[in-house]
Amino acid sequence: MKKLRVAVLYGGRSGEHEVSLQSAASVINHLDRDRFEIVPVAIDKQGRWHLNDVSLIQGKKSLPVFKDAPRIVLPPDSAATGALISLGGSGEAKAIDVVFPVIHGPLCEDGTIQGLLELADVPYVGCGVLASAVAMDKEVAKRLARDAGLPIVSYVSLRQEHWRKEKRQVAERVEKNLGYPVFVKPANLGSSVGVQKVKEAGDLTTALANAFQYDVKVLVEVAVDAREIELSVLENPDSGADPLVSVPGEIEPNHEFYSYEAKYLDEKGAALIIPAKLDADQIRRVQDIGRKAFLSMECEGMARVDLLLDRTSEKLFFNELNTIPGFTSISMYPKLWEASGISYTELLSRLVDLAISRHKRKKALVREFHV
Ligand SMILES: Nc1ncnc2c1ncn2[C@@H]1O[C@H](COP(=O)(O)OP(=O)(O)O)[C@@H](O)[C@H]1O
Ligand SMILES: [Mg+2]
Incomplete structure (x- = not known):
């Protein structure tokens, strides 16, 4: 069988550029080489796209962004159907079958890249424009969650x-x-x-x-004096069926809260506890919130749902939903799936398959209207 060509996008013009370099390194190391050919595409901090050579970055913990790697663009032109075009005229166009954006934050995870991928008519992993934009805005996300009957903090x-x-x-x-x-x-x-x-x-x-x-x-x-509970959600391959939810995990920050420092600067900044120590009823409630949050924001593919569990009242609150969660091998999203019986490599294959079947479903829609 012909291998599918997966363009992994990483870096990006956001404050979370460095986190993306680590997430994408891990994704590239775990993608199934029997099924996929990998095309690594680095977006530098100025927003320029570079085509990288996979043999130079394989096995790395954090990906480099080579400034002299050939510049490429993805034209917002459906006639090009997913071809990366080289800038400067040297290289040929490189056709790709699917894009895996492993980039976090504004201009990456907020619907903007997803909009470009829609225009280019190429299948891509994860949420579409609407869910990406909505989830990026913590306030709009809370309103939708509230509308779905989920508890949120004042x-x-x-x-x-x-x-x-x-x-x-x-x-x-x-x-x-x-x-x-x-x-x-x-x-x-x-x-x-x-x-x-x-x-x-x-x-x-x-x-x-x-x-x-x-x-x-x-x-x-x-401010809630809360335990921080997280849950991984995955679109159901059986289209229209309820999304799949993982076992919940817990973050225990060793700082006053789960700050930037605790997340990235201090190696011992936080402990990840998988599975979270919760009773059966709490697990059921956490999973119910995860499922409903995913549906209320019309997510596709994947999302990590973060909750707060009040230590005194034991009330659960929806805090936020991340459409492109951290993907390093020690990140919560893949770890929770591992603990729920889906290996990292299997998870990536499922996400690519979901991207392709969604693209097919959308392609079948009527785009022109004649009376
Ligand atoms: N209402 C709240 N009560 C208690 N802790 C909170 C609250 N909001 C945020 N925090 C703390 O701040 C951290 C970051 O806030 P969050 O809303 O998750 O933003 P980010 O998108 O930057 O992760 C949380 O992980 C938690 O430690
Ligand atoms: Mg958070």
Whole structure:
């Protein structure tokens, strides 16, 4: 059988560029070589696409972005059907069968790349434009989750222009509605960039000013003294059937919360506990929230759903949904599937197959209308 050519996109123009280099290294090392031929495509921090030689990056823990590797583009032109075109005219066009975006954060995971892949008419792994965009915006995601009957923490959503004009009124509103402590976070970011815990009124303005550097919309949420529970969700290959959910895992940060430092700078920043120590009823409730969150945001392919479990009341809250979760071999998403009986390599094969069958389903839709 002819091997499928999988373009693995990595790097990207976001604060999570470095995380992507590690996730993609792991994906490339685990993709089934009997079924797939790998085409590694690095997106540098300026947004330029480079075609890399797989033999130079195989076996690495973090992928390099070679600046002198040939530049390529994916034209937003369905006639080219998934051909990577070389810039500078030297190389030939390289046809690809499917794209696996292993990039995190804004301009990567938020529907923008997915939009380009739709225009180029090439199958791609993971959520489509709508779910990607919705899940990236923590506030819109919460609204959809709430609409599906899922519990969320109380929050206030602030716009930069409003906050600049009425800082004092905004602080009063936060105090009146939420009290302290609160979490302040940019609406559209990840990796805990700009996320701060504020314990008293005097620190709110500084935290907001910091968060507004990263986004024009900022959320202020009640801080829950919570255990952090995560769950992996996978689209059901039986189209239309309920998505598959993994066993839940738990993150135990060794910092005040699961900050950027705890995630990436401190090697012992957090422990991953798989499976999470929960009773049968809690597991059932966590999985139910995971399934409903995936469906409420109209996800496709995969998502990792993050929840908060209040230590005192034992209430569960939906916190956020990540459409391109971390994919290193020690990351929660693949680890939870391993613990649930799906190996890393099998998981990747399933994701590619899901991408191809979704593309086929969409292709069958009528695009022109004649009376
Ligand atoms: N409302 C909250 N209550 C308690 N902890 C929170 C709350 N919101 C965020 N946190 C802490 O901050 C971390 C990062 O926030 P999160 O909303 O998950 O953003 P990110 O997309 O950057 O991961 C969480 O993993 C958790 O440790
Ligand atoms: Mg998070």
